[in-house]
Amino acid sequence: MNDRARWNARYASENAPRRVHANLVRLAPLLQTGRILDLAGGIGQNALWLTQQSPVARGIVADISDEALRQASSQLARVLCDAAALPFAPHSFDTILCTRFFDARVRFDELLTRGGTVFFETFTTADAKYNPAFNPAHRLDLARIPQIFTGLEILYLHETDDGRHVYVTLVARRR
Template sequence: MFRTRPRRLLTAAAVSVGLVLPIAVVPSAMTAGHHKAPILNLETLTGLQAEKMMEEGKLTSVELIQMFLDRIAALNKSGPGLNAVTQINPDALKEAALADKERADGKVLGPAHGLPILLKDIVDAPRCTPGSATTSTCRSSGSSASSLWPTRPADTALRLTRTVGPRLAGTVSHVNSDTWNARYAEKELVWTAQPNRFLVSETDGLMSGSVLDLACGEGRNAIWLTEQGWRATGVDFADIGIAKAREFAASRGVECKWLVADLTTYEPPKHEFDLVILFYLQLPQHELGPVVSRAANAVAAGGTFLLVAHDSRNLTEGHGGPKDASVLYTAEDVVPHLGELTVERAESVIRPVETDAGVRNAIDVIVRAKRTW
């Protein structure tokens, strides 16, 4: 974030989706200065604008961070329920007050002094370098638990960012089982009970055997495959989703094997399944690659790998789907991780979607590959 000085947007409350712990609502604090706190549009405010206002005494770090804490609470709880911020720094306002004092004393650490930041909890702090703490260039920790929680000041990424001025408001994560559990608990079925259309068309003509459904959700695809004669195993990190899958399967009179596991750490048995499917898995690139690689390794001799996901182009050219570009990808992003599999299909496809305003086109990516030995 420190290298994008020309326009450093401060939309910290809406950067990614995921949840580790629920957000506590932080009460509005009294302004520390002698001026009335300004009314700001946090969605358009840039770092340069905030810096200039602080230099001119029109804005304090305490005021700005309080605005973001209020914004986070509103978006997570009272608004769309994004739950993007995993943990709030309990000392955020204290650190902001210190930044204000340092500025008043003429001790400005850097151009981002006193500005609020969020750190992604998917980084492995000891391997981070300045400027990379909010990107995917740090190695994944393989866990949704935050490695940057502020009670551990020795963590490298947090320590390095503090030395150049920003103040930690909280940590964020792309994915977390709590978020999906909450979603699955909202209604009887989040998704339709019918199998995915591409699953039906792409498996037509395949001989039934064993199938591994990774990120199976409520189990609709695994259950349909079982009804077609397959022996299905469904894996998902949302235990409520798996519980619903079990109930759904029982209501349809079929038996599947269900497993609660995080795909970022789950190791399926190698060369075990005649079909391995990954449908609409949303992960950043540095986590997606290893998951795809392990999934490909699980394909047995003569077996098939099938991935369907939201294409990156869908964000700007298609309908619906995630709005976080970091969890979207293309066929070219997937194919390099297939190892020894032979690619049979790797392309973008149009998926018509019925809406109240008529048919809209979503853009998906399909990758199908086979183990020939």
């Protein structure tokens, strides 16, 4: 089963991610408003919440799952695509949300406007102690942060071990 089919099956079930991330709500004051991309955003609940905080915000959810996008709010633009081949013009987003997803090929600096921000939260390599079967390519090694977020200033960085997962929460701004 390929990734699209696997995620489509998950979104067709009850067992799909649908909650707004608590750390996004807490750290939203650090984020720019305007054009907001929810990258691998699933049903786009995080982008929907953030766009509802500002009258000038416009949200786009991009995901590989057409079933997730079908369930996304019509208040969001929905783009079916692979994060490794994004169909967006350079420097076209004021904020990018990327939660519970990691692909080292994504160039945040090339997608963001000057001063644009990223909210990023995903599993780190330390998560392997709880979830050894998870694909290591989708975990972030904290040592790679300068490379992944090249051209960006880190505004907030925290690694959390909640006893079931280890994940990093990061906010960065393009210089």
